[in-house]
Amino acid sequence: MNHYYLLGRSGLRVSRLALGTMNFGTGGWHAAYGKTEEESEPIFRRYVESGGNFIDTADFYTAGESERILGRLIARAGNRDRLVLTSKYTNSVDPSDPNASGNGRKHMIRAVEASLKRLGTDHLDLYLLHTWDRITPVEEVVRTFDDLVRAGKIRYAGLSDVPAWYAARAQSYAEAHALTPMVTLQLPYGLTMRDVEHEYAPMAQNLGIGLTAWSPLGGGILTGKYQRAGQGVVGEGRLGDPGVAAPKIDDNTWRIVGALEEVAEGLGRPMAQVALNWVVTQPGVASAVAGASSEKQLAGNLAALDFEIPADARRRLDEASAPRTPQLYSMFTPEYQAMVVSPGLSIGDKPAGYAPPVLNGAGS
Ligand SMILES: NC(=O)c1ccc[n+]([C@@H]2O[C@H](COP(=O)([O-])OP(=O)(O)OC[C@H]3O[C@@H](n4cnc5c(N)ncnc54)[C@H](OP(=O)(O)O)[C@@H]3O)[C@@H](O)[C@H]2O)c1
Known part of the structure; x- marks a missing residue:
């Protein structure tokens, strides 16, 4: 699994398949499908022993257990320096304290210190804002990321689950003030979730941000192990558990699953492999953050x-x-653009150094 890729416009090399550890631990919001430390260890071991270096967690996962377990697994494996250890902050850790949540400077600094403690390390390789709080000025977030880099607490910074305009503003502000740039944007992306292609993928390619795709298997629906049962699903896995908040699975999803099954059969590959391969090789994507419930x-x-x-x-x-x-994006397709740009004018007519906007679906 020695596929590494530069993350955005940076010198950081990451595995094209990252290990998602949202299910390491049995506490908090993810408890229904969480794994104990004993169950998590073979998954972690298999990943790193196969050459994987990109590990994703968050302070919020399994109420902090994911980070604690990872800290112990990394200590036992003795491979801290090889890893691109990534965590995120945003979610409330104390509902009674208004500054113990959201994207603001005070919470961010407290959150990174708490994550470092749980992970048993003195720095994170990559630190992400987890979810936009709709309040904190983007300048405050970018400045604080930069301070954390200078303080040696984090090596690189990025965002997850923010509007595209917010990410563009963050990157432009960082560039204008020579601050730490955003090297990644972690977003929901896979065969069943392609909304990010309209705005985020071209933005990421133009602004030097590497996309990382979360839930690239749609939480398991793209593995082919579920069957339709009325409005729900049956099958061995978390989506079959009525206690788990599952992604929307509608007629369109089943149509995609059907096509994937057909293609995977033709290629003689498991559906999960084809789904992961497809998303990792989409324009702008650096890596897919996939989860697993077992080593197998x-x-x-x-x-x-x-x-x-x-x-x-x-x-x-x-x-x-x-x-x-x-509607608006149909005006940016090659067919419509033929009316916008003179037929004789090609990208080759632009001055050297001009970076053309990347149209949806154009090569990576
Ligand atoms: N930034 C964010 O907001 C955000 C949000 C969500 C997730 N994430 C990140 O993305 C990671 C992955 O998310 P995810 O777990 O929702 O999505 P996923 O990778 O699409 O689905 C993983 C799940 O699919 C099933 N599965 C995986 N491989 C399989 C195989 N070969 N055969 C059968 N079943 C298989 C397993 O669940 P079962 O065994 O239960 O079926 C596994 O836990 C998380 O760990 C986290 O790091 C980030």
Whole structure:
């Protein structure tokens, strides 16, 4: 699994398959499908022993247990320096304290200190704002990231689950003031969730931000192990558990699952591998942050980049999963653009150094 990629416009090399550890631990919001330390260890071990270096957690996962477990697993494996250890902050850690939540400077500094303690390390390689709080000025967030880099608490900074305009503003502000840039944007992306392609992917490519795709298997629906049961699903896994908040699974989702099944069968590959391969090789994507509930699941998924999806199979997947194009964006397609730009004018006519806007679906 020695596929590494530079994360955004940076010198940081990350595995193209990151290990999501939202299910390490049995506390908090993710308790229903959480794994104990004993169950998590073989997953972690298999990942790092296969060459993986990109580990994703957050202070909020399993109420801090994910970070605590990871800290102990890393200490036992003795591989801290090899890892690109990533955590996130935002969620409230004390509902009675208004400054113990959100994106503000006070919470961010407290949150990073708490994460470092739980992880048993003195720095994070990558630190992300987890979710936009709709309040804190973007300048405050970028400045604080920069302070944390200078203080040696974090090496790189990024964002997750923010509006595209917010990410663009953060990156432009950082550039204008020579502050720490955003090297990644972690977003929901996969065959069943392609909304990010309209605005985020071209933005990321133009602004030097590497996309990281979360829940690239749709929480498991793209592994093919579930069957339709009325409005819900049956099958061995968390989506079959009525106690788990599951993503929306509608007729369109089943159509995508059907196409994936067909393509995977034709390629002689498990559906999960094809789904992961597809998203990792989409324009602007640096890595997919996938979870696993067992070493066996992970082992299969780690082979996801050992093959290429042939063009015709890719077209079948693209068409079956195509997101609806919002009205405005239909004006940025090559067909419409033929009316906007003189036919004789090509990108080659631009002065050297001009970075053309990347259209949705253009190559990576
Ligand atoms: N930034 C954010 O807001 C955000 C949000 C969500 C997640 N994340 C990150 O993304 C990571 C992945 O998220 P996720 O777990 O929701 O999504 P996922 O990677 O789409 O789904 C992972 C789940 O699918 C099932 N699975 C995986 N491989 C399988 C295989 N080969 N065969 C059968 N089942 C398989 C397992 O669940 P079962 O065994 O239960 O079926 C596994 O836990 C998280 O750990 C976290 O790091 C970030």
